[in-house]
Amino acid sequence: MQLPIYIHLGAAVLVFGLIVFLVLRGINAYTLHNQTILIPEVKGLLMEDASVFLDNQGLRYTVIDSVYTREVKPGAIMEMIPTFGSRVKKGRIVFITLNAKSAQSAVVPDVKDLSFRQAFALIQAQGFTSVEIKYVRGQYRDLVLGVEYQGRDLGAGEFVPLTAALILKVSDGGREEVDEAQEEETETVATN
Numbered sequence: 001m002q003l004p005i006y007i008h009l010g011a012a013v014l015v016f017g018l019i020v021f022l023v024l025r026g027i028n029a030y031t032l033h034n035q036t037i038l039i040p041e042v043k044g045l046l047m048e049d050a051s052v053f054l055d056n057q058g059l060r061y062t063v064i065d066s067v068y069t070r071e072v073k074p075g076a077i078m079e080m081i082p083t084f085g086s087r088v089k090k091g092r093i094v095f096i097t098l099n100a101k102s103a104q105s106a107v108v109p110d111v112k113d114l115s116f117r118q119a120f121a122l123i124q125a126q127g128f129t130s131v132e133i134k135y136v137r138g139q140y141r142d143l144v145l146g147v148e149y150q151g152r153d154l155g156a157g158e159f160v161p162l163t164a165a166l167i168l169k170v171s172d173g174g175r176e177e178v179d180e181a182q183e184e185e186t187e188t189v190a191t192n
Contacts, residue, residue, distance in 0.1 A: 036087035039094065043084060046075050047098060058090040068100040068163070075101050103161035108147055110156030116142040116170050123147070123166065130165040138171025145169045 027033075037057050042050035047063070054061050072078055079097040082088055106126045111119035116133070123131055138145055147154045148167040154160065 032089050035090070037090055039080075039082055039084055039086045039088060041084040043077050043080065044072065045077055046073070047077065047096070050077055050096075054094060059088070059092055059094050061094040061096055063098055064095045065097045066100040067097065068103045070163075072099040074099055103163045105159040105161050108154045108156060108158050108160055108166075111144045111168070112146055112156070114144050116144060116168070119144040119168060123168065127162045128160075128164065128166055130163065132165065132167045134167045134169050135172040136169050137174070139174060140171050141173025143171040143173075145171055 037059070039059070040053045040057055042053050045053075051061070067078065069078070076099050077096055078099050081095045082092075104127070106128065109122045109126055111122055114122070120131065120133075134148070136145060146169045148169055149160055149164055154166075160166070
């Protein structure tokens, strides 16, 4: 005896519906549908302290960058993606930017006997941001005689923090001597 085609079609639809229902339930369970957690506020904390909060929430994290600033304590979290208050799934990776433990250093270039403009450009190209000019006695005007940091002359190739206040010693071309000679001539002419 053969079953009518309607029974076969009904059974096929029922089996197909059951398969779709089970697949959707499996996807919901796998993707943790409607199950989110809140990103905790860990900005400003040291990485060691923040890792406890992140682990307790079931979040993973990775440090992607470090920068240096004096406004935040060394080793503290400066930025994170996703940000505080975002809702994410358990196991989400949080990308963290830390404040470096020390300022980045760079090599002091050899600027001795270069023109002031050339030396200044070289120092800025290395990344130094705080450069002061100090004119000292010298024979040739605007000739660099050296670089000073914390009262000490630096040699080419020394490592110094990029935030260091460097002093570029530049020759005045004997300007002070000329001014003194002109003053003496003025005094002698006035007395005669």
